[in-house]
Amino acid sequence: MNGIIEASQLRYRYTPKAPPVLDEITLSVPAGSALALLGPNGAGKTTLLDLILGWRSPESGRMMVKSQNPSQLRRSEAGKLMSLAAQSESITFSFPVVDYVLFGRAPHLHQLRPPSRQDRETAMEALRTVNILHLADREVTKLSGGELQLVKIARSIAQQTEILLLDEPTSDLDPGNTVRIMEIMEQQKRLGITQVFTTHDPMIASDIATHTALIRSGKLLFFGPPEQALTSDLLSRLYSTPMSVHHAGPRRIIIRGYG
């Protein structure tokens, strides 16, 4: 088995004396699949994204993206291979949306070269893909949470990478926007783009993911296909709270056991 993303026995800690945030993480993601990272707050999901991105390097173990160590890749190569839609990205300056999406072209350009007309066309195309062409001239600092999420994903799409990293793409979104994001992820999946996303909503994992990693306190509780991962037993252990999985036709309905 040789996936586009291969992690073996990863361990990571923020400072040498702190307990590991991630430990003994081994997983393999085939190209074109969608991996959902599920786990409680602080379990290490975002850190794992950072390790894939190469922004952090493991203390021990090995992370390989397309058979290369992501933190040693040439930056422009890495930027053409992977894009990141971060969960919270505070933006200080009020760029127009289209200019912000244009930033996604950076890895394709020499660092001293401004984007061309063609890059601008790619950015507009990304806006069209995400269906937010009408936002093109709005200021990025004045968008709603849902709009900003779509704009961040548009920037990733304009980056034209093989791998899309999405940190909680649907958190804080209303049901309508959540579905819009899910549709975009489904569409990227059809295009053969590999996606790794974190979420607190197991149903999104159920609907979209081809692979699921359950992470609890930095350790892999389970890694495998959603039909094996998304069970009442595993999810209850993952979140330390009763969870129950029901079936409605082809879909799973996952609810918290409360009261």
Place this chain on the structure above:
Amino acid sequence: MVLTAVSLFIGRYPTPGLSSPALLRDDSVFLQVFLQLRMPRVLTAVIAGAVLGAAGCVFQMIFSNPLVEPGFLGVSQGAAFGAALSILFISSAALPVQAVSAVFAMTGLFLSYWLARKFHFGGWILRLVLAGIAVSALFASGVGFLKYAADPVSQLPDITFWLLGSLTGASWSRLISIAPITLISLTILMMFRWRLNILSLQDRSSFSLGARPHLEKLLLLFCATAAAAAVISVTGLVGWVGLIVPHIARRTLGSDARNALPGSMLIGSIYFLVSDTAARTLLTGELPLGIITSAAGAALFIIILSRKGSGEHL
């Protein structure tokens, strides 16, 4: 350009106000004033304004903070300390003051950088900010001590005048001494103008876009600071130019550094030139430049921020 030409002919010689270009031919003293005093001074103002405006723009984008300015990393206070030191112990002549203040301005920068690497608190940018604050405070107290120790009749006025900034010392030789570093730095900054947008994002985001944020930010900070240090060593502390000019540029031209950076240079030049022309012509004596730039800067700042529709974002 027009403004540069016009300000060459504004002055208190031979009569207060605008002089006729014809005088250049008829009055040899005026020709001397024109060539040896006004020309280098006006050109210095243009370069100084462009540097402080550009450096301010770069600083604000790199730190993702619209309230920082080029003197931020211990540079201004370092230069002030150097100037005071020179006035007290070496000479209050223009060149030694310039040399010593330039040395200490760069010392301020390196000290801030070195401290930032030593600190164990917060991210890289926050550490730089904190180190800059600490180094500035250190040099500021040094300046305070030197002022206290200075001869109140001969030395203190020199220090005070320097601290308020002025272009009275501008000359061809001083202009030439700062021209290479400022022009090289401005060129490098201009080459990176689109890249600056990427670097203004959070480090992780710019990293994911294929940048090496630490390295690239450091290079641009170094260029901006070196140029600002060179300018400050000639002009003294001319407050508010690096702070207010990028705001005006972004307001009028948008945040995209492709426009905001050259805009900051142009507006900086104009702002500096107008302020200096006012400083040397309003009164019979020379008004410290820093007083004018600060007063006008603060007024502009208040107007910009209280204008309707100014939005929540800078």
